[in-house]
Amino acid sequence: MAEPILAADETLTPAAPPRSRWSLSPINRRRLDNFKRNRRGYGALWLFLVLFITSLFAELIANDRPIIASYKGEILFPVMVDYPEEKFGGFLARTDYRDPVIANEIKAHGWMIFPPIRFSYDTINRDLPAPAPSPPTWWLSDAQCAAAAAKVGGKGCGDIEWNWLGTDDRGRDVVARLIYGFRISVLFGLILALVASLVGIGAGAVQGYFGGWVDLVLQRLIEIWTSIPRLYLLITISSVVAPGFFVLLIILLLFEWTSLVGVVRAEFLRARNFEYVNAARALGLTDGTIMVKHVLPNAMVATLTLLPFVLNGSITTLTSLDFLGFGLPPGSPSLGELLQQGKSNLQAPWLGISGFAVIALMLSLLNFIGEAVRDAFDPRKTFA
Amino acid sequence: MSAAPILSVRNLAVAFRQGGKTTLAVDGVSYDLRRGETLALVGESGSGKSVSALSIVRLLAASQTTGEILVDGEDMLKADEARMRQIRGNVISMIFQEPMTSLNPLHTVERQISEILTVHQGLSSEDARARTLDLLTRVGIPKPETRMDSYPHQLSGGQRQRVMIAMALANKPDLLIADEPTTALDVTVQAQILELMRDLQRETGMAMLFITHDLGVVRRIAHNVCVMRRGKIVEAGPVSEVFANPQHEYTRALMAAEPKGLPPPEDLAKPIIVQGQDVKVWFPIRKGLLRRTVDHVKAVDGISFSVRAGQTVGVVGESGSGKTTLGLATLRMIRSDGPILYLGQRIDQLGFKAMRPLRKDLQIVFQDPYGSLSPRLSVAEIVEEGLTIQQPDLSWEARRAIVARSLGEVGIDPQAMDRYPHEFSGGQRQRIAIARAIALQPKFVVLDEPTSALDMSVQAQIVALLKKLQAERDLAYLFISHDLKVVRALANHLIVMRHGKVVEQGAASDVFAAPKSDYTRALLSAAFA
Numbered sequence: 001m002a003e004p005i006l007a008a009d010e011t012l013t014p015a016a017p018p019r020s021r022w023s024l025s026p027i028n029r030r031r032l033d034n035f036k037r038n039r040r041g042y043g044a045l046w047l048f049l050v051l052f053i054t055s056l057f058a059e060l061i062a063n064d065r066p067i068i069a070s071y072k073g074e075i076l077f078p079v080m081v082d083y084p085e086e087k088f089g090g091f092l093a094r095t096d097y098r099d100p101v102i103a104n105e106i107k108a109h110g111w112m113i114f115p116p117i118r119f120s121y122d123t124i125n126r127d128l129p130a131p132a133p134s135p136p137t138w139w140l141s142d143a144q145c146a147a148a149a150a151k152v153g154g155k156g157c158g159d160i161e162w163n164w165l166g167t168d169d170r171g172r173d174v175v176a177r178l179i180y181g182f183r184i185s186v187l188f189g190l191i192l193a194l195v196a197s198l199v200g201i202g203a204g205a206v207q208g209y210f211g212g213w214v215d216l217v218l219q220r221l222i223e224i225w226t227s228i229p230r231l232y233l234l235i236t237i238s239s240v241v242a243p244g245f246f247v248l249l250i251i252l253l254l255f256e257w258t259s260l261v262g263v264v265r266a267e268f269l270r271a272r273n274f275e276y277v278n279a280a281r282a283l284g285l286t287d288g289t290i291m292v293k294h295v296l297p298n299a300m301v302a303t304l305t306l307l308p309f310v311l312n313g314s315i316t317t318l319t320s321l322d323f324l325g326f327g328l329p330p331g332s333p334s335l336g337e338l339l340q341q342g343k344s345n346l347q348a349p350w351l352g353i354s355g356f357a358v359i360a361l362m363l364s365l366l367n368f369i370g371e372a373v374r375d376a377f378d379p380r381k382t383f384a
Numbered sequence: 385m386s387a388a389p390i391l392s393v394r395n396l397a398v399a400f401r402q403g404g405k406t407t408l409a410v411d412g413v414s415y416d417l418r419r420g421e422t423l424a425l426v427g428e429s430g431s432g433k434s435v436s437a438l439s440i441v442r443l444l445a446a447s448q449t450t451g452e453i454l455v456d457g458e459d460m461l462k463a464d465e466a467r468m469r470q471i472r473g474n475v476i477s478m479i480f481q482e483p484m485t486s487l488n489p490l491h492t493v494e495r496q497i498s499e500i501l502t503v504h505q506g507l508s509s510e511d512a513r514a515r516t517l518d519l520l521t522r523v524g525i526p527k528p529e530t531r532m533d534s535y536p537h538q539l540s541g542g543q544r545q546r547v548m549i550a551m552a553l554a555n556k557p558d559l560l561i562a563d564e565p566t567t568a569l570d571v572t573v574q575a576q577i578l579e580l581m582r583d584l585q586r587e588t589g590m591a592m593l594f595i596t597h598d599l600g601v602v603r604r605i606a607h608n609v610c611v612m613r614r615g616k617i618v619e620a621g622p623v624s625e626v627f628a629n630p631q632h633e634y635t636r637a638l639m640a641a642e643p644k645g646l647p648p649p650e651d652l653a654k655p656i657i658v659q660g661q662d663v664k665v666w667f668p669i670r671k672g673l674l675r676r677t678v679d680h681v682k683a684v685d686g687i688s689f690s691v692r693a694g695q696t697v698g699v700v701g702e703s704g705s706g707k708t709t710l711g712l713a714t715l716r717m718i719r720s721d722g723p724i725l726y727l728g729q730r731i732d733q734l735g736f737k738a739m740r741p742l743r744k745d746l747q748i749v750f751q752d753p754y755g756s757l758s759p760r761l762s763v764a765e766i767v768e769e770g771l772t773i774q775q776p777d778l779s780w781e782a783r784r785a786i787v788a789r790s791l792g793e794v795g796i797d798p799q800a801m802d803r804y805p806h807e808f809s810g811g812q813r814q815r816i817a818i819a820r821a822i823a824l825q826p827k828f829v830v831l832d833e834p835t836s837a838l839d840m841s842v843q844a845q846i847v848a849l850l851k852k853l854q855a856e857r858d859l860a861y862l863f864i865s866h867d868l869k870v871v872r873a874l875a876n877h878l879i880v881m882r883h884g885k886v887v888e889q890g891a892a893s894d895v896f897a898a899p900k901s902d903y904t905r906a907l908l909s910a911a912f913a
Contacts, residue, residue: 276755278750279756279820283769283824285773
């Protein structure tokens with residue numbers, strides 16, 4: 001910076017036009033540019049976002065109910081609304097649109113549009129050409145498909161409903177389970193990582209800012225807490241409480257929050273003696289205000305850098321629990337359960353391979369994004 | 385003195401690229417340096433003086449350098465990296481500003497020096513040890529035999545800088561580049577180091593390129609001087625001529641920039657604002673399993689003072705003398721013993737909450753304007769922060785009005801209040817920090833070295849600003865500084881501190897005119913030599 005001399009000190013260097021409330025500060029702009037420059041990470045972010053947002057609409061992609069149907073002049077949205085089967089002359093509480101009787105009834109009085117994949121994660125394909133786990137349909141010869149095709153009045157594999165990646169050992173479509181499984185994994189990971197970060201930042205902030213006895217006691221508590229083997233505890237708990245999505249989330253949260261405490265604490269320890277923090281104290285600001293307004297922004301860099309890896313860790317934990325059978329309740333679309341099926345059905349490699357491919361892709365993408373974020377926040381690059 | 389210059393720089397230009405923008409840090413600089421001579425490069429921060437020196441040994445990454453740098457007739461810019469390694473440390477040595485970070489904290493002094501000797505001269509370890517001892521003796525390290533096995537943190541700042549000089553001299557360089565070697569040191573130590581460097585130059589006949597912003601240092605050590613500004617040399621010549629008869633307006637401005645003038649006379653009829661009686665800040669040293677307190681670090685050890693409205697009490701002393709601690713204790717930012725009175729009311733036993741309403745009357749301005757302003761808040765947010773706590777019922781418009789008025793008073797255009805601190809220069813930032821303090825209408829301000837981190841020309845402006853504010857508002861100042869020139873321009877009353885104790889205390893004019901203690905005399909002679 002060229003230091004103006006003497007009287008010139010009074011004048012302001014012509015600076016950038018005043019920025020509006022929501023535009024990025026120059027340093028964040030440089031970080032964003034750095035992030036974009038890492039093409040692998042930037043590409044991974046886009047690919048991940050596309051996959052994730054697509055999977056959020058899984059019901060419209062893979063479902064055993066039509067997206068939209070017209071029956072006797074009435075427009076129906078079976079994806080969103082449960083219509084009793086009586087409406088179509090049946091007797092079940094929920095309509096089974098895959099039932100040929102119902103399907104023919106609707107087709108006779110209107111039309112219906114199915115999602116591209118006509119299976120939901122829990123739909124059992126009862127017309128399998130081969131016993132479950134049935135291989136991908138394109139793997140089969142027409143002779144193998146003949147029996148299943150005959151039911152719908154066809155001859156070969158082209159006439160029956162396809163299972164692109166085969167089915168699992170209960171006859172459920174693997175593609176549908178992958179899509180739903182991906183969604184539940186990422187959502188679980190995101191929620192767990194976010195809540196764990198909030199708790200961890202809070203705990204780390206208190207420890208680092210106040211130091212002394214608070215720090216000492218909390219640190220020891222965390223050390224004892226993290227030394228509890230979490231897997232055994234989970235196994236014990238899941239034998240008492242039926243593990244659902246939120247039960248698992250809370251149990252895992254009890255352990256996951258400690259991962260960010262260290263870095264946040266270190267940042268707060270460092271920043272609590274910054275001169276502008278001291279200046280804020282001299283102005284009489286409360287500790288809470290100082291922590292949030294002056295110190296927390298310093299800790300955000302470390303937190304954002306670690307966040308993708310915390311997210312990855314959360315997803316892996318869920319998957320491994322599902323693999324062991326202590327995770328989500330039976331029947332849930334879970335990648336870990338798919339892997340488990342792959343292990344017990346080695347004669348059906350499509351189960352293990354497709355599960356592995358999706359998990360590997362998801363974790364790699366998140367790792368690439370995390371790497372790019374870390375590099376973008378690297379002060380040597382930010383200020384270079 | 386040989387006629388051929390050892391270093392000859394012609395048309396040197398150094399450019400940095402950043403985000404597609406090219407900044408010219410050094411722009412067409414030329415100078416010569418002969419053996420046995422000292423050339424000083426003077427200028428303010430950002431004038432390109434360090435960059436032009438670092439480019440001689442090609443230590444700058446990510447820059448484009450053009451021109452010619454001839455060392456003994458050899459162009460440094462055309463030499464390959466292997467040749468450069470031979471030259472660095474052998475022909476050209478360097479000393480840096482910060483002696484703490486320039487030494488490896490994990491190696492002993494002996495190892496750091498002898499490493500250079502074994503690498504560059506291939507000495508055996510015994511020979512290297514003997515030579516290290518000889519070097520340490522020459523740079524004036526007391527008891528060099530025992531100091532050889534010390535680690536850098538066991539040495540004082542001055543001793544560390546002496547070790548750095550010993551390292552630089554180990555290979556008998558022809559050219560020594562010293563980048564602000566005395567800036568981080570206390571004044572008395574500064575004088576000793578300068579003397580040492582002058583003696584060594586006389587002995588070895590090496591050439592010195594001396595980079596500094598301090599004109600006093602230039603006057604003491606250099607033969608020739610180049611005044612730099614914005615990458616260009618604005619004036620060059622022998623020191624005596626340049627100082628006697630500066631040609632360029634910038635040089636004249638630099639010379640006039642030293643804080644001048646005397647403080648306004650004090651009025652003993654005015655009320656005492658803040659008073660401390662036998663103030664003590666002792667940090668316990670705990671040892672053993674039970675953490676029993678075995679001793680205390682007596683950072684401030686029984687100091688009494690009083691500050692009247694419109695009066696400035698100067699606290700001077702070297703680093704570690706406890707002057708900042710005293711300032712913080714006065715504001716109750718750290719725990720202390722001994723009564724502290726604000727307008728006759730004892731405040732030393734109040735808790736943080738009870739202190740809060742008083743904080744608007746007792747303010748502080750810190751040393752480093754780069755560290756004391758949060759980089760994430762706009763200037764308006766910084767200045768209004770205290771108001772949001774002290775006067776929470778003010779409307780947004782009223783707060784903005786106070787911010788604008790405060791900024792105007794310190795000479796910052798109120799229009800700039802929505803900008804961020806990094807858009808301002810060091811001097812402007814310090815003005816903003818002062819605006820933050822005065823926005824609360826305080827009666828008493830602790831000024832903790834408010835000018836030390838600033839360039840010389842800006843220092844004088846800040847001193848003038850402080851005087852103006854004091855006159856207008858009848859402010860009481862506790863002015864903490866190691867720079868006696870600034871203190872003389874501001875303080876009515878003086879406290880000289882050393883090791884937490886008062887060495888001398890009295891009316892500033894008396895202390896400056898007739899110092900009673902040896903320590904004060906040493907300080908004064910170092911500052912006004």
